[in-house]
Each structure stands twice: as C-alpha cells, then as structure tokens.
Amino acid sequence: MKRPFKTRIKTLKIDGIDVGAREDETLLELAQENDIFIPTLCHLEGVHDIGGCRLCLxxxxxxxxxxxxxxxYAEEGMExxxxxxxxxxxxRQVLDLLFSERNHVCSVCVSNGHCELQWLAGKLGISHVGVPYxxxxxxVDASHRFYIYDPNRxxxxxxxxxxxxxxxxxxxWDVMGRGTDCLIISDLNQPWGxxxxxxxxxxxxxVCPTGALFHKTKAVAEMEKRRDFLPYLRTMREGRK
Incomplete structure (x- = not known):
C-alpha cells in the first residue's frame, strides 16, 4: 500500500548518481524515472507491489x-x-529457480520472443540452469471460451x-497452496470456463509475463502482450471513488 502523497523531496544516491525523490516513491520507481535498470517480474505499473519475485533486490x-x-521507499541520504x-x-539464482520449478520450453511456447522471463535470462547472461528441474x-485448463491457462509456464x-x-x-484469480505446490486458481479451484x-x-x-495465459488463437511465438492500458484504467477507477 502506498503512503499518502507528500510534496517533501528527499535526496539520495543511486549508483553514485544524485537523485531527488518524493516520500511516497519507491527505489524501483525512482530508478525507472532515471533510466537505471533494475530487473523485475512481479512489478506491474497500475497495481500494488508485493515484492514477490525478489529480482529487484x-x-x-x-x-x-x-x-x-x-x-x-526513498529516505534522505540513502546510498x-x-x-x-x-x-x-x-x-541469476532466482532465475535458475524460476526456470527449474516449472516447464519452460521456449521453442514451443506461444510467448517465445515476447516473454519477460526469457528476455531477462538473456539480459542477465543465463545460458543454462544450474539446479535440477x-x-x-x-x-492445462482450456475450458475457457477464449483463453488457455497453462500452469506449467x-x-x-x-x-x-x-x-x-x-x-x-x-x-x-487467487493463489492456492504453499511453496513449489502453489497454483493460481480461478474461483474455488474450478475450471476457468x-x-x-x-x-x-x-x-x-x-499482463502475464510468460506464456501461462494466452489466447486460444495464438500459436508458437505469436502471443504478444500489451499492458499500456493499465495506468489509464487505474486512474479512471480511482477517479470514480
């Protein structure tokens, strides 16, 4: 949950660069504003953060x-x-675990070439997985009229x-189970359709970063995602409150 907006500006250093930040601003938001790359997979502009993927440490x-x-959140004098x-x-260890926990076979995935997990692996120099699969x-849940949910991805x-x-x-959608047994489920674990x-x-x-959720009409490497609508919808939703 974000802190209430305040106009007070804090000064800090990120990678030796002096930057100014609002009190309600996270280090990730501040880095993105200043074109400083921090990898992340669970972050999504327009919804609240959970700190789940641990890639943005x-x-x-x-x-x-x-x-x-x-x-x-940004604090005065932070380095x-x-x-x-x-x-x-x-x-790299986090990505190793993500790849090994499920069945990510890029060559047959609908999101091949458009997958954030795949892109980050290339960005961080992952050429192989160092832990057992x-x-x-x-x-796979293909009960929905338009979409498919593949928990293996x-x-x-x-x-x-x-x-x-x-x-x-x-x-x-919600989460069921713990640890490696966790699954995303629809309603009370019933078929999505x-x-x-x-x-x-x-x-x-x-908004799915991989090929776990996709259109039934899409084949290998055809599933491109668009999420530019989220900030706009978030603003409209908050404006109606």
Missing part, C-alpha cells in the same frame, strides 16, 4: 540485507547500489490476481 549502505526496490557482483549472483505434471508473479482484483474488480466471476475481459492474459 538492491544494496543499501548501512545494512547487510538486500532490500526489494519495489517495496523500499543505493543496483548492480554488483553479489546482486548479479542472486538474480522439478518437471511437474500440471493440467506460470512463475507465480500474481500479476493476473492483482489486475483482476484491483482493475477489473472481479477477483476471479465455468467461473461465474470471470468477465472475459482478458486483462489477466495481457
């Missing part, structure tokens, strides 16, 4: 802990490092859950 002088940039050998190691056998970022709840107001709450808006499909 940064170093802050004075603490040995790595802090999620999307959940850490933040966004790219170090330690951070690169942790980020779990190879889960998860059932899901990274549990919960973007679909948050956009369905906060933007569409339907809350069709039988959901009474789904409005068929497709917002969840558009």
């Amino acid at each position: 940064v170093e802050v002088k004075g603490t040995n802990k790595l802090l999620p940039a999307c959940m850490t 933040v490092t966004t790219n170090s050998e330690r951070l690169q190691m942790y980020r 779990l190879y889960p056998q998860l059932s 899901c990274i549990l970022c919960t973007r679909c859950v948050r956009v369905c709840d906060e933007i569409e107001g339907a809350h069709t 039988t959901s009474d709450t789904c409005t068929r808006c497709g917002k969840c499909v558009q």
